[in-house]
Amino acid sequence: MAQTFKILVLPGDGIGPEVMAEAVKVLKAFETSGRKFELRQELIGGCSIDATGKTVTDEVKQAALDSDAVLFAAVGGPKWDNQRRGLDGPEGGLLQLRKAMDIYANLRPCSSTSPSVSIAKEFSPFRQDVIEGVDFVVVRENCGGAYFGRKVEEETYAMDEWGYSEAEIQRVTRLSAEVALRHDPPWPVISLDKANVLASSRLWRRVVDKTMATEYPQVKLVHQLADSASLILATNPRSLNGVILADNTFGDMISDQAGSICGTLGVLPSASLNGLPEDKTLKTRPYGLYEPTHGSAPTIAGQNIANPVAMILCVALMFRYSLNMEAEAQRVEDAVRKVLDSGSRTPDLGGKAGTIEVGDAIISAL
Ligand SMILES: NC(=O)c1ccc[n+]([C@@H]2O[C@H](COP(=O)([O-])OP(=O)(O)OC[C@H]3O[C@@H](n4cnc5c(N)ncnc54)[C@H](O)[C@@H]3O)[C@@H](O)[C@H]2O)c1
Ligand SMILES: CC(C)[C@H](C(=O)O)[C@@H](O)C(=O)O
Ligand SMILES: [Mg+2]
Structure with a gap:
């Protein structure tokens, strides 16, 4: 029987849905006859306030606890800025989720050996x-x-x-x-x-x-x-x-x-964890929520120009820390490096490529 990983997908607001769509495409490229990803997509942030009155519902928090990992894109935007703040505002949805999962450590790598910084030689x-x-x-x-x-x-x-x-x-x-x-x-x-x-x-x-x-x-x-x-x-x-x-x-x-x-936040991923996989004191693998360092970038939303690299590198971190798929994590990182080196880049990196084009190029380079 195929191994099935339950992934909660939270696109959120602004550029969130656009970058998440590319990350999900990359994730799907790793399905095999022996490995399936069961994706459940839910609302969080401003879009959840509009639809449910709450920035994150109890059902979504429970879904996060029931998943093998959570992919989160971004929340917030001017539409909600003057309505509610704190834990009830769009950003509060993310904070409530971090608390519910008790993911007390957020790892934010910045390495010249990673695809994010290897492009810095030209663009930083x-x-x-x-x-x-x-x-x-x-x-x-x-x-x-x-x-x-x-x-x-x-x-x-x-x-x-x-x-x-x-x-x-x-x-x-x-x-x-x-x-x-x-x-x-x-x-x-x-x-x-x-x-x-x-x-x-x-x-x-x-x-x-x-x-x-x-x-x-x-x-x-x-x-x-x-x-x-x-x-x-x-x-x-x-x-x-x-x-x-x-x-x-x-x-x-x-x-x-x-x-x-x-030179841009569009390439920096992060992993929010309640322990490392090798932590013997945990009864299960650690909870992991994978989120770019950037936000919802409302001024560039809906134009197919947001950089999907940070979100795609979150998939690599999820493979590494939550799914015991180190080789696949490296394949994603290598593909990102190859594509950025080839010059296929979004405008924040001085390029002309669209969000979807960069996502497609990364999948082809896997
Ligand atoms: N984790 C999150 O959900 C998160 C994080 C930070 C900010 N926010 C929210 O996002 C909204 C905007 O905040 P901000 O402008 O301070 O931060 P931001 O990270 O959204 O944007 C900062 C700058 O980086 C650019 N940028 C960010 N991500 C990019 C990407 N993937 N590709 C290309 N350019 C990108 C933006 O265009 C902007 O110039 C606010 O409502 C804020 O609260 C959410
Ligand atoms: C959106 C906001 C709550 C969040 C934070 O301040 O933690 C963001 O800036 C981040 O860095 O993830
Ligand atoms: Mg921040």
Whole structure:
């Protein structure tokens, strides 16, 4: 009997449906007589608010928990900006889903050996000698901090509680160290915080220090203030090579900044996980939600010009982390590299190709 993987597909808003269509085409190309993908497509974000009154329904959250993996594209847009925000707004649908799945670590790779950065030599706004050899992965805490703390939102005052518990910091620190250990020799862990100002950062630094010293003494740990990390990323990004561990807010910011190395966010995928596949403490394979780093890019939606590469590389990450299909993950990454090298690129990379054309070219190159 064929092995069947249940995949929840969440295209969302803006360019989401366009880039998701290409990713699904790539996924389908990997069906064989021995392997099937059972796809269930659902609403999330603004389109879900319009159809159901909720940014994500309980059924969709349950479907995520019942799936082998979730492919998510993007949510939000000006249509909903002045209606509802926070957990009830379009972006809140994604936040609620991250929380429901407890996918506490968001891995956002940016490597000059990956297809995303290999094209940077021609398109990046950076000088080639500055970005040559850049190789890091941001491990962003994904379920806590300012995103999920108590909120006050009044006419003339607003507050977001930016709190972390020891346990929340410990688990993401462990996962970042495990990512570091996947490399030989192990990568350093570079932990970002604002311990010079924020109480939550001081706890962050203490817990990271203790966890690394007691459980991962073989992994080098560096603390870097988050604001200066931003400067370093813009001046000497290679010196951040390794695992960049950051809380929810700093991780969000530094991973968007990584897009500047490639010159576009349209090529950076990410994996949100509640553990690595080799984690023995998990009863099942980890939950995985695969989402590009970019958003719904409303100004370019509906024109067949959005770059589908980030979403397609999410399929590769899903193969790697959720479906035990490493060889297939590499085939997707190789095909993307080949197509970008051939010059078939969307306008954000200076090309003239359409979303569909790039998707088709990647399938032909598999
Ligand atoms: N994960 C998500 O769903 C997510 C992430 C970020 C922003 N958003 C939402 O998206 C909306 C727009 O936000 P924003 O403009 O700050 O960020 P954005 O990532 O949507 O766009 C930033 C810039 O990158 C470009 N861009 C992004 N993805 C691209 C792609 N695949 N191909 C080509 N160009 C691409 C856009 O045109 C824009 O110039 C907002 O409603 C925001 O809340 C959603
Ligand atoms: C849309 C928004 C909730 C989201 C975040 O801030 O986490 C996005 O910016 C991201 O980086 O995935
Ligand atoms: Mg972001």
